[in-house]
Amino acid sequence: KQEVTQIPAALSVPEGENLVLNCSFTDSAIYNLQWFRQDPGKGLTSLLLIQSSQREQTSGRLNASLDKSSGRSTLYIAASQPGDSATYLCAGRAQGGSEKLVFGKGTKLTVNP
Amino acid sequence: GAVVSQHPSRVICKSGTSVKIECRSLDFQATTMFWYRQFPKQSLMLMATSNEGSKATYEQGVEKDKFLINHASLTLSTLTVTSAHPEDSSFYICSAERTSGTDEQFFGPGTRLTVL
Numbered sequence: 001k002q003e004v005t006q007i008p009a010a011l012s013v014p015e016g017e018n019l020v021l022n023c024s025f026t027d028s029a030i031y032n033l034q035w036f037r038q039d040p041g042k043g044l045t046s047l048l049l050i051q052s053s054q055r056e057q058t059s060g061r062l063n064a065s066l067d068k069s070s071g072r073s074t075l076y077i078a079a080s081q082p083g084d085s086a087t088y089l090c091a092g093r094a095q096g097g098s099e100k101l102v103f104g105k106g107t108k109l110t111v112n113p
Numbered sequence: 114g115a116v117v118s119q120h121p122s123r124v125i126c127k128s129g130t131s132v133k134i135e136c137r138s139l140d141f142q143a144t145t146m147f148w149y150r151q152f153p154k155q156s157l158m159l160m161a162t163s164n165e166g167s168k169a170t171y172e173q174g175v176e177k178d179k180f181l182i183n184h185a186s187l188t189l190s191t192l193t194v195t196s197a198h199p200e201d202s203s204f205y206i207c208s209a210e211r212t213s214g215t216d217e218q219f220f221g222p223g224t225r226l227t228v229l
Contacts, residue, residue: 032216043119043206044157044220089156093216100147100172101218103156 002027004092006104013080014112021075021107023090028068031093034101035064035075038087047088048075052095080111116140117209119221126197127229133193134224136207142187143209147218148180151204163190187212197228 003026013019023033032051036044048057048064050073056065063076073090087108091101116139126132136146144165149157161171161182169182181193190209194201204225208218 034217036220041204041223041225043117043222044208046217046219049217091157100159100162103158105156 002030002092002094002102004090004102004104006088006090006107008107009105010108010110012110012112015080015082017080017111018076018078019080019109021077021088021090021109023073023075023104025071025073025092025102027092027094028071029095030066030068031095033064033066033073033090033092035062035073036089036091038089038106040087044089077109080109082111082113085109085111115211115217115219117207117219117221119205119207119224121224122222123225123227125227125229128198129196131193131195132197132226133191134205134207134226136190136192136209136221138188138209138219141209142212143190144187144212145210146184146190147208147210148182148190148192149206149208151206151223157206160192194226197226199228202226202228 005024034049035047050057050066061078066073087106089106091103118137120135146163148160151157160175161169163169163182163184165184171177184190206223208220
């Protein structure tokens with residue numbers, strides 16, 4: 001059974017800092033991994049999707065990596081801004097492609113002006 | 114592209130009533146849609162997988178007679194919470210997966226249900 005863990009649960013940084021959010025998963029037979037952003041009381045916005053054959057994906061100031069052998073993914077945010085403040089969730093999808101997404105509990109990020 | 118809408122965004126109802134929540138993929142076709150529930154400060158928990166034209170697949174512990182799912186078209190799935198009770202109060206979020214694509218799920222904005 002796939003379990004996804006995100007550490008830390010909360011993170012507060014000053015504006016402009018580069019930061020890394022961590023996600024670990026127990027089953028290395030992962031089909032893909034997605035990073036999402038959730039603002040308070042809102043739905044999820046997909047940030048990056050990494051397929052099992054890929055090692056990283058980049059979008060603007062965001063870079064996500066995937067290391068299946070170690071069961072880890074990281075989300076790197078460069079030059080953080082107050083508008084980046086949100087909860088970041090990672091979710092893994094098992095092999096087969098038709099399996100459900102298993103979510104971590106998220107990391108609540110606060111970027112202080 | 115890949116926009117998913119939910120209606121209503123917020124609903125308050127009395128205990129014992131039924132509430133229907135709609136999930137629509139606005140600019141793509143979705144053979145599969147998913148319904149999640151999220152409690153405060155918790156992650157999303159999958160309730161059921163909805164497939165167009167067939168019965169939904171429910172996760173263990175989710176009562177199919179209480180949470181009725183209908184996926185009548187490639188752009189619409191509905192979740193009906195029957196005989197709602199205060200413990201059903203939660204944030205319900207749907208997602209949709211393109212009929213053809215990268216298996217990426219796109220999420221709706223969520224529905225806040227409060228049962229009095």
